[in-house]
Amino acid sequence: MLIPILVVRDVPEAIAFYTRVLDFALDFTWPEDQPFYAGLRRGEDELHLNLTPGEGRYGHSSTIVLCEDVDAAFASFVARGFRPPLRPESPVHQGPLEQTWGTREVYIDDPSGNTLVFQQRR
Numbered sequence: 001m002l003i004p005i006l007v008v009r010d011v012p013e014a015i016a017f018y019t020r021v022l023d024f025a026l027d028f029t030w031p032e033d034q035p036f037y038a039g040l041r042r043g044e045d046e047l048h049l050n051l052t053p054g055e056g057r058y059g060h061s062s063t064i065v066l067c068e069d070v071d072a073a074f075a076s077f078v079a080r081g082f083r084p085p086l087r088p089e090s091p092v093h094q095g096p097l098e099q100t101w102g103t104r105e106v107y108i109d110d111p112s113g114n115t116l117v118f119q120q121r122r
Contacts, residue, residue, distance in 0.1 A: 005048040007058040008112040011035045014049050017111050021080045023073075059113025070096045070120040074106045082108070096120075 008014040011029070015038055018024040024042045029035035036051035045065060052058050067073045074096050078084075084094040091097060096106040096118075104120040 001046070003046045003048055004061070004063045005050050006061050006063065006110070006112070006114045007052045008049050008110070008114070009051075009053060009058045010111070011038055011049055011051045013111050014038070015040070018047070018049075021077055021082045022108065022116070023076065023080075059110075062115040062117060064117045064119050067118050067120055070104050070106055070118050073118050077108065085109070 006014075012035070015026055015029070015035075018040050019026055022042070024040040024047065027039040027041050027046070029038045038049045040047045040049065042065070047063070087093045090107065092099075092105055093107045093109070096104050098104050102122050104122075106118050108116045108118060110116065
């Protein structure tokens with residue numbers, strides 16, 4: 001098992017986004033009172049968050065999350081309050097698209113700028 005660690009600018013902000021919008025569950029924080037590290041789960045997937053303050057030190061990661069139905073996943077994120085950004089140069093940020101390499105994907109950026117690629121393989 002691989003566990004990606006995403007560098008974020010604010011751990012509570014990231015936890016709120018991942019749990020309220022992307023359907024992850026909080027597994028742990030450390031330390032509990034002012035966390036700078038957290039573990040999240042979504043089904044069998046695990047993801048960790050690490051605080052690294054300072055402009056330009058966070059938000060440079062991408063992680064693929066395999067899912068059975070990317071359209072249903074995206075619809076659930078929108079129902080939970082996710083608003084796709086207006087990025088004409090990257091339509092895959094605005095909704096699921098068929099990719100030329102045979103997957104259906106949508107890109108979701110967290111508040112720190114890390115990208116989760118929700119991917120459905122054929």
